[in-house]
Every structure is written in C-alpha cells, then in structure tokens.
Amino acid sequence: MRRLKNSFVRGMLAFSFALVLWQAVVWFSGVPHFILPGPGRVATSLWDNAALLWEHARFTALNLLTGLAAGVALGVVTALNLALSPAARLLLRPMLIFAQAVPIFALAPILTLWLGYGAASKIVVVMLVVYFPVTSAFFDGLIRLPAPLADLAQIMGASPLRRLLLLQVPHALPALASGLRLAVITAPFAVIIGEWVGSSRGLGHLMLMANGRGKTDLMFAALVVLAAQSLVLFAALERLAKGRAKAPRTGD
C-alpha cells in the first residue's frame, strides 16, 4: 500500500486504468476501428508516423510558444501602462472590456484572410487569446495594492514609477501567474483553431487530413501529441510559479 503514495505510481495506475477502460469500450461495443481505434492501434500509429508527427508538432509548438510569448509580453506592458497612466486607463480600459466580449476564436477566419495560411495568422490568434487574460489579471493585481503599502509609498515620498516597480509589481505577481495559467489553457485551443481555419502544416492540419482520409488512428495520435504539448506547457508554468513563491523556511 505504501507504494500507492508515490505520485508517479499513482499516475501510472490511473493511466493504465484509462487505457483498459478505453480498450474495453472498443471490444464490447464492437465499434469499427475507423470510428474508434483502440489504444494499441493509436500507439502503433504514433510509432509508424513518428517523423510526420514530429514535423507537424514542431510547427504547431513553435507558433504556440511564439504567440504565447508575444501575448504575455504585450499584456504585461499594457497592464504596466494602464497602472501608471490615468489617461491610458480612460482611453484603453473600455476598449479592453469590449474586446473581451468578442470571441477571439471567431476572428480566426478574418486573421487568416489578412495574414495568409502561414505561421503569422496562428501566432496572432494565440497572441490575442493570451493578451486579454494576462492584461486584465495583471492590471487587477497592480491596482489592488493593499492600503497599508499605499500609505507606505506616500509617507516615503515614492515616485509613481518606483511605487509601481517596487511595490505594485511584486504584489501583482501572483495575479499575473493566474492570468498566465488561463493563457496557457486557452493557447493550445487557439493554435488548433487557427490551423483548422486554414493551414498547410501543423497538428491541426494533420488531424483534418487524417480525418478526410479515414485515418482515425492518426487523428488520435495527433491528439495525443497535442495533449502532451499542453501538459508540458502547464508543468513548465507551475514550476516557474513555484520557483517564484519561495517556500517559507520553518523557523522558531
């Protein structure tokens, strides 16, 4: 029983259980393999198409990361400007709220029309999807400086910029982390939607192609690779967030 406490063992156990369940559904329902392939078929397809999957996954991952980085950078800069300048707040904040009401995914066809079938349109969709949650979460954290710290800044005669950098930004970092979590969850959707709307490369494109040719096992293989990408992204972010919030040392 003690081994069950090990998180890796528990993870493997849950994973195996899911595979067994999947295989059982395939066997007992009698669904043909071109509708629902079993885990064995998908694994074989993963192995056989490794080079193809790697090629398309690289394109998707590169667009995902580029869009994510650009969206986060732009969001952080916008939030800092909004926090620093009342004029920027007056002009930009209503626009931000309105823009959040527009489903960015619905813009994907327009972006493809403007930017073509290449990487640019995918990067921009991801960027837009990431930009709003990051901006609003970080900005909220920046303007919610606790009253005692606001008093401190006033008494110490802090300039607005130093108040921002030394008090507001460190205080807002946990809020930024929750914005990033949201961004990392939605970004993989965005990149796939971008590829579905029009692309000649990428995992989304591969899925459409496989679907059109009845290669359901390849479609599932692409899905597995996509899920793995997202998981790596979540894990990297959690690691980053944990590294920031240094665990408190136990003391007397």
Add this chain to the structure above:
Amino acid sequence: MTALHLHGDLWIGGAPLIRNLALDMLAGQWSCLLGPSGVGKSTIARLIAGLPGPYRLDGVLTSLDAAPLLGRVAMMAQDAQLLPWADLVRNVTIGARLRGARPDTVRARTLLAAVGLAGLEARRPAELSGGQCQRVALARILIEDCPVVVLDEPFSALDTVTRLAMQDLAARVLTGRTVIVITHDPLEAIRLSDRAWLLGADGAERLELPAAATPRDYRAVDTLAAQAALLTRLFEPQHAQCGG
C-alpha cells in the same frame, strides 16, 4: 526639534468629527491621544502623517520651526506595512529605494540588531511573530531618521507581555524625537506619555500623569492608580449608554 500644534475642528465628509481641538505637542517628547474607537484617533494620525482621507481640518496644523511637515514624518501602524515578498533588510531599506537613493544595508543590519532581530535578517515577514514584525517596522522608522514619529495603535494586536516589551523598546530607541502615540489602551498612554489627551467629540482634554519618568513602571502604585482612574472615566459613559 519639532513641536506640533494642532488647533481647530476636524470634519469627516460633511459631519464634524472633533470640535475645538487644541493640541500642543512638545518637541522631543511623547504626546499621547487616547480615546474610544470611532472617535477619530486614526484620522488625526493620517492628518499629521500627510496621508489622504475623507477628512478636512478647519484650523491649523503647524510645527514650531514653521517648515512643512512633509517628508519629516515617519509612521508605524497596527499593520506593520511590511513587504511580504522581501527579506527584513530589504523591508527596512524600502524607503531609500522608493526615493531612488542607495539603500544602506549595513545600517539596516545594525538597526535590526538594535531592535533585537540579529540573525533573522534573511527571513520574510511571514516567518515572524506579530511582535517581531513591529520590531522590523521600528527599525524602518529608525533608518528614516525623521524628527516626527506617529505611532497609530502600533502594539494593539500584540499580547499583553509582548506589548509591554515593545513599549519599553520603542521608548528607548525613539528618545529625542517628537512622538505622537495614538492608542485606546490606558496603560500604554500612562506608561509612555509626557503629555496625554483624552479625545471626545467636543475636543481633547489634558490628562493628569504620574510624575515618574517614561516608560513608567507598570507595577508602580502611581501608574496603576492613574490607569484605574482613566479606566473608570472611559468605562462609565459607555456603561451609562448601554444601560439605556
């Protein structure tokens, strides 16, 4: 040396808070403002510290040397105003960094040791007790080296024994500064004040204090008698109100 004079009526929004204030706080001495909660103690603290609020002073707040108070007042509140993400040295030097000056970390360590926190410099506020947090705030006031110090109920969240120790420490390290203590604790007012006032809606009333030097012994007969007298005065009007 900076003596403070606060005269006039204090308003909050459109309603009078305290009328006919006449406080003459002596340079280099401890002045204590005592009163029940809601009477406007903290508003006076914010007024002296130059902090914004919904209050308005219909009167004057002047220092004897006639120089503006801005930048010469340090403040310590019930909340220690510490940065949870920074270690103690960076907490003590935050004032210099906020002004864009070079932080003096050597002096910060010396002052942390002076308030009894030697060896804990690398800790963060979450790893400290309430009393230790107030010691950090005290070290930060000392490094700012302001002639006027406002203490707004700084020890009211501490247990009795820690509070007595902090009163002794504050009295020792803030000697020579013009200190304004805001409190609702009669013993604190009696132990620390050179002058003390009881605040009410109709003004501030000077209180009689024992002759001994501050910080006064909490066991001395004079201190205890003054505390009993003050408690009686604070308790009876409230008691009459509650009794209907």
